Amino acid sequence: MIDELKNFVENGIGACKILVIGDVMLDKYYFGEVSRISPEAPVPIAHVLEVKETLGGAANVVHNLALLGCETSIIGQVGADNHGEKFIGKLKKLGVNYSGMIETSKPTTTKIRVISGHQQMIRLDFEDSSELDGATTNKLLKNFSAQIENVDAVIISDYGKGVCTKKVCREVIGACRAAKKFVIVDPKGDKWQKYFDASYITPNLKELNAVLTKKISNDDVQIEESARKVIEEFNLSGLLVTRSAAGLSLIENKISHIKARAQEVFDVSGAGDTVIAVFALALAGKIDSEAAAYLANVAAGVVVAKVGTYAVSREELLEAL
DSSP states (O other): HHHHHHHHIIIIIOEEEEEOOOOOEEEEEEEEEEEESSSSSSSSSEEEEEEEEEEHHHHHHHHHHHHTOOEEEEEEEEEESHHHHHHHHHHHHOOOOTTOOESSSSSEEEEEEEEETTTEEEEEEEOOOOOOOHHHHHHHHHHTTTTTGOOOOEEEOOSSSSSHHHHHHHHHHHHHHHOOOOOEHHHHSSOOOGGGGGGOOOOOOHHHHHHOOOOOOOOOOHHHHHHHHHHTTTTOOOEEEEEEGGGGEESSOOOOOOOOOOOSOOOOOOOHHHHHHHHHHHHHHTTOOOHHHHHHHHHHHHHHHHSSSSSOHHHHHHHHH
């Protein structure tokens, strides 16, 4: 399996075409050091040493895909603001097809974090999580229809910021099913009916518990039993559950529990984006689902050893393999 995956990463990824639709974000980090308390109020003063801006949310999925070398497209919404300009600029540099992006009156979802050492001190959010209006939704779906035939797989990255409405999810999944394309969902909230008929859903344990009537712990047997009920209820091909330090569990007609690879965990933010990106990419490349989950787990092991939102490169993935 390892040789097959190495060959795919080296030679097969470039032939894959993935479309991501969902809630995009700009992540901004202020890294600094704290050595004193403010005389104005009892709060620490962070002396900023470095500022970093990265793509977040659905755009972090795209960032992973682009760095890995596949042909990548994105559909979502940004605001007519400075954060939106920076966001589009980053897509341009990555060579991502952003023709499906829509500019609206809502602000570009932006998360600003102040970090000292490995400790996050505060986060500032700029966002409007209301659902897109009817006209904008129709425009977004028109952009999707124009691209669906030219891709191998579609990822729905739902962060609950208004793009992944019931109408959008139902039409996207229906079109993928009709075109016999993989459609993989990173879910949000407890309204999973809108994901009915998806190929795979990739929840973490908290997201899986959100849709269950009875909460479960991070236990193999409980996850297997609950996943099978969810698969039947929402007519899925399978469920890929990310389990933090316990690794991944792929539940379908067969069951695979894959242990976590990271030796040291600094930050799990963005790890789910990496998992769905690599899993979908491998499926699009006709890799067996179990091997695809294994590859996603290897990629996640690279990401959680980094601070902040991070996208894995092809070279890093090969080295980890």
